[in-house]
Amino acid sequence: MSESMSQRGDIGVLPRPTGLADESYLEFLEAFRDVLLTKMFPAMAEAGHARMMAQGLPIDDDTLPLPVIQAAFAQAPVVPTWQRFMRSQQEMMWRRTRASFAQQGANQIARLDVAAGAGPGKLVIDPAFVVPDYARREIHLQPGGYTDDPIGGIVYHYGTKVFYQGGNDQDELHAELAEKAAAPADGKVTNVLDLGCSVGQGTIKLKGRFPQAEIWGLDVGAPMVRYAHARAASQGVPVNFIQALAEDMPFADGHFDLVFAYILFHELPIAIIPKVLAEVHRVLRPGGNFVIFEFPSAGRQLPPAFRFMIDYDSRDNCEPYSPDFVHSDFRAMLADAGFAVSDGPVSSNSFLQSIVATRK
Numbered sequence: 309m310s311e312s313m314s315q316r317g318d319i320g321v322l323p324r325p326t327g328l329a330d331e332s333y334l335e336f337l338e339a340f341r342d343v344l345l346t347k348m349f350p351a352m353a354e355a356g357h358a359r360m361m362a363q364g365l366p367i368d369d370d371t372l373p374l375p376v377i378q379a380a381f382a383q384a385p386v387v388p389t390w391q392r393f394m395r396s397q398q399e400m401m402w403r404r405t406r407a408s409f410a411q412q413g414a415n416q417i418a419r420l421d422v423a424a425g426a427g428p429g430k431l432v433i434d435p436a437f438v439v440p441d442y443a444r445r446e447i448h449l450q451p452g453g454y455t456d457d458p459i460g461g462i463v464y465h466y467g468t469k470v471f472y473q474g475g476n477d478q479d480e481l482h483a484e485l486a487e488k489a490a491a492p493a494d495g496k497v498t499n500v501l502d503l504g505c506s507v508g509q510g511t512i513k514l515k516g517r518f519p520q521a522e523i524w525g526l527d528v529g530a531p532m533v534r535y536a537h538a539r540a541a542s543q544g545v546p547v548n549f550i551q552a553l554a555e556d557m558p559f560a561d562g563h564f565d566l567v568f569a570y571i572l573f574h575e576l577p578i579a580i581i582p583k584v585l586a587e588v589h590r591v592l593r594p595g596g597n598f599v600i601f602e603f604p605s606a607g608r609q610l611p612p613a614f615r616f617m618i619d620y621d622s623r624d625n626c627e628p629y630s631p632d633f634v635h636s637d638f639r640a641m642l643a644d645a646g647f648a649v650s651d652g653p654v655s656s657n658s659f660l661q662s663i664v665a666t667r668k
């Protein structure tokens with residue numbers, strides 16, 4: 309029998325908010341977000357593109373300056389309405405999610421403390437670890453971000469449940485990505501790393517994909533890895549978690565056969581990325597694969613509405629580093645770091661790029 313991650317128990321592998329009223333309120337916000345993304349965003353894109361065409365502006369020119377796109381989009385009333393709704397939905401979601409789990413805050417922390425010493429996997433946290441300032445931003449507006457809220461793990465987990473509009477309640481998305489993680493050509497996979505693992509949903513699924521392998525999840529946020537470890541322990545899954553920096557990893561040269569990173573890089577300052585790539589190259593063995601699912605980067609033609617959306621997201625949803633990433637030649641950076649770069653299998657989220665970078 310697995311331990312529950314929340315006071316009212318779990319639905320499968322998803323914790324329940326503290327009160328039914330919270331759960332209902334957050335269900336409403338999830339449905340609202342779904343409407344904003346699947347109904348209102350297409351209407352906004354159509355209206356914005358129509359304004360551009362009315363001004364004789366091309367909608368297939370990737371070099372068109374963003375302010376030109378923004379000026380045209382701003383003329384369509386649906387655009388600021390959508391922006392306001394998106395921002396408010398996100399603020400309301402975090403406020404209620406945090407308040408709900410904070411009601412069981414002491415119990416939640418006690419649960420994490422007890423689990424910290426439990427197996428089957430290990431949890432490694434060095435008390436002397438210093439979180440760099442760049443990693444302390446409140447990405448996606450989450451209070452305390454990834455690093456500064458002791459109950460940030462469960463808050464992030466439920467917040468992203470809403471963010472994924474119910475499509476990842478049972479870690480379905482992570483299961484899909486882990487299944488698509490390309491093994492090295494020689495098929496040898498004995499050590500796997502989930503880089504920027506957050507609450508370990510992918511880490512657990514990587515164990516399912518490579519049952520014989522030793523699996524590590526690494527993240528800068530102690531609240532993330534503490535919750536990830538407790539969750540894996542509650543499910544009886546033998547995976548390990550460590551609080552560490554992707555640009556300075558406590559692993560030996562050539563230790564891993566496969567490193568996996570899902571939507572990590574757009575959340576790193578651009579100056580940090582070459583350091584992370586050098587470090588991944590160091591910890592991968594020759595022929596090992598770096599499997600990446602990530603935001604688009606330079607070279608991917610994006611419609612103006614998506615460029616508008618990414619810029620909106622960076623400012624109004626606290627993604628301070630994503631614009632630099634989206635405009636960077638990430639594949640060239642991987643090649644410069646010593647990887648042979650190829651396209652990976654596409655995922656059901658067609659917005660993401662999929663890369664397999666093999667260590668030469």
Ligand SMILES: C[S@@+](CC[C@H](N)C(=O)[O-])C[C@H]1O[C@@H](n2cnc3c(N)ncnc32)[C@H](O)[C@@H]1O
Nearest residue numbers: 454504505506510527528529553554570571572
């Ligand atoms: C968008 S989340 C990644 C999502 C996650 N891979 C998943 O499967 O859901 C980005 C994660 O990267 C972590 N992170 C940011 N900078 C980092 C760094 N320098 N080293 C390690 N982790 C980092 C954050 O704490 C956060 O948990």
